[in-house]
Amino acid sequence: MSTVNDDNLSPWDESFDRRSALVKAGGVGAVLALGGLAGASRATAGSSQNAGKVTAFFGQFGGIAEQEGIRKYVLKGFKGDVDPVFAPISNPTLFVDRVRAEAKAGKGNIDLLIGLHGDFVTFQNEGLIRGVDDVAKQIKTLPPPLVKIGKLGTKTQFYVPHSQATYVMVANKDVLKYMPKGANIDALTYGQVFAWAKAIRKGTGQNRFGLPASDTGLLHRFLQGFLIPSFTGGFVTGFRSKEAVQAWDYMRQLWQYTHPQSLTYAFMQDPLLSEEVLLAWDHVARLKTALDQRPDDLVAFPVPKGPKARSYMPVIVGLAIPKNAPNPAGGKALIRHLTTIGAQAQILSLTGFFPAVRGQLSKRISPGLLAEAAAVRKQQKAPDAVQALLPIGIGAEGGNFSKIYRDTFTRIVRNNENIQTVLKEQGDLLQAIFDKTGAPCWAPDPPSGKAPCRVK
């Protein structure tokens, strides 16, 4: 489970994040105020009946400021008595564990689950959640493709999509002049990003391209969901392919023009604000502060395209109801409330997770977030875009799965080992995970049916 949860902010990450503590102290107030403004007039939709006592279990948004904002603003205006419970981000497995434990004990306390797509795959596999088709049909503002993902490949709607996040690129406007001639910022290629990073070094005398490569950064997501699938067309099957060798060779060369302090960066918003880095890639929630504070100096744009695709990793948060919920009607009422555009705008202000529902966002949302939203939309709509979903079905091996990509990075890029040798050895470790868990391939890898995914 941690494989998916580490995409969210965690207090652990934040505590290492030297400037964000200060920045946040100033920023949180402003963000909360924004949320309040946007929500005061709008977050009142939903049923007019009182929903009674509703226990909502959040597997996401567990940061202190996020919790406070959700209590104060998002849940305000809901007709009912909501008891929000947040899974500690330091122990993300607790979200799944508690739902399982309640099912085992035969007595449920939770009426609504707020979790990631991957969590719901686990719950559905174990028969812990019930269908929510009726609510999903009532909410007309949900885009059908997202609704379909919530069916988890079945005919039943198991979760209602709530919000989403992904990763984008951000550049300081000062370095736009170094962008390769003829390149379109909304449709860059990996080659152009490399040329750009190189030109920035030439122009500024320093490597100013940055990646979040510290232990708490999300570099492994860049490798898993962006770079490798863009070159090979998949996560696992092409791990040792010729194209993968190309991708790693690309990474090795790009590293020559990457800021050496990248190995200490967890959130790219900090070096972007201090201008140590002028061109970066990261999770939207980890770029939010920079875009909020300096919307006029920074520009957000879609990730680049490789020889096979413009691969990006979506992060989908959904709403589901446990089978043994004591107040399922209340849970459904809360789903309706949380999918109003007002509540979704507040979530965006608080967390940087974008609304799943269609609708006009309030102009009072900060310009930085609007810019980020625009980049995300362009990325989703790009004709060559391919979604690389987070690994599912590998359970507790999720941590190992990411470690393989990071170790491969360390050995090839930092220690300059032979690419083929490393891919051979790490590929064996990767295969071992699938042999152990029996997990089949997932998009964008070609489907392997019921058989475990195979590294070719």
Next chain:
Amino acid sequence: MTTIAQETAPLTRRKRRWEGLPYWLILPTVVYLGLFFVWPMIQGFGLALRDESGHWTTSAFQTMVDDAAFGDAMSFTFLLILVIVPIQFVLALGMALLLNAKLRGAGIFLYIFLLPLAISDLAAGIAWSAIFTERGYLNTVLEGVGVLEQPFIFLDPTSKTQLVMVVAAAEIWRSTTFMMVILFAGLQGIPRDYVEAAEVFGAGFFQRVRHVIFPMLKPSIQVALLLRLIFAFEVFAVVIALTGSGATVLAAEAYKWQATNENEHVAAAYSMVILGLSLAAAAVVLVVLRTPRERRLR
């Protein structure tokens, strides 16, 4: 004869009762240590040496040793100890002597020296990373006074020397006082008569330190080095905050295997290695700096 026996009998009985008292007094500590240190330690051994199904195995240790980060963590931990502990010891001794000289304003020194002790290691690491980062305080000052034209990248993971220097600077700042406090307490326990006697016989400052203070301070030095070395094997937050994934130490790897890779067995194996090294270091200090009973004060 009988009268004497009658008189002494209750005395010995009373004496015997008092002899047992110390053991009763340390019982709570023994129970506490047993419950919160010895038992978890045994469980740690169990975790490190057994797999999920409870079979005895060394596979966790095998995974640990085979992992690329193991060698790096081991060498960086030792490198840090080799650089930090000697410098710290000399500094701490100097600071303690300075305080003990009872100069005017020595109290203020003590407060200044004690400040870093009040700060958590993680906070210290973050503060030092704000100093050393490329757009940090140090570069701003150096550029301001014209020493540098372009900011210098101190936190450059391609240079192990730089990383060691940076972490050493932060660690020395943070924990030298800890050694100083122990040495200062030891210095205060040395009767002034000895030092004054040496002075009367014409011993200079360094001779007094070398031949009078140093030998009498040996038990304190032993304690200070013992504790410092044990803490050095546990160094974690400062390294993480300053070097990110640029460098790693044993405790950081233990944390990573538990939190990120979700493998408690390998994490426990790392803990056992740290425990073993701490014990070995403690044994070395105890043997090398042994003070024979007859030469101890009191």
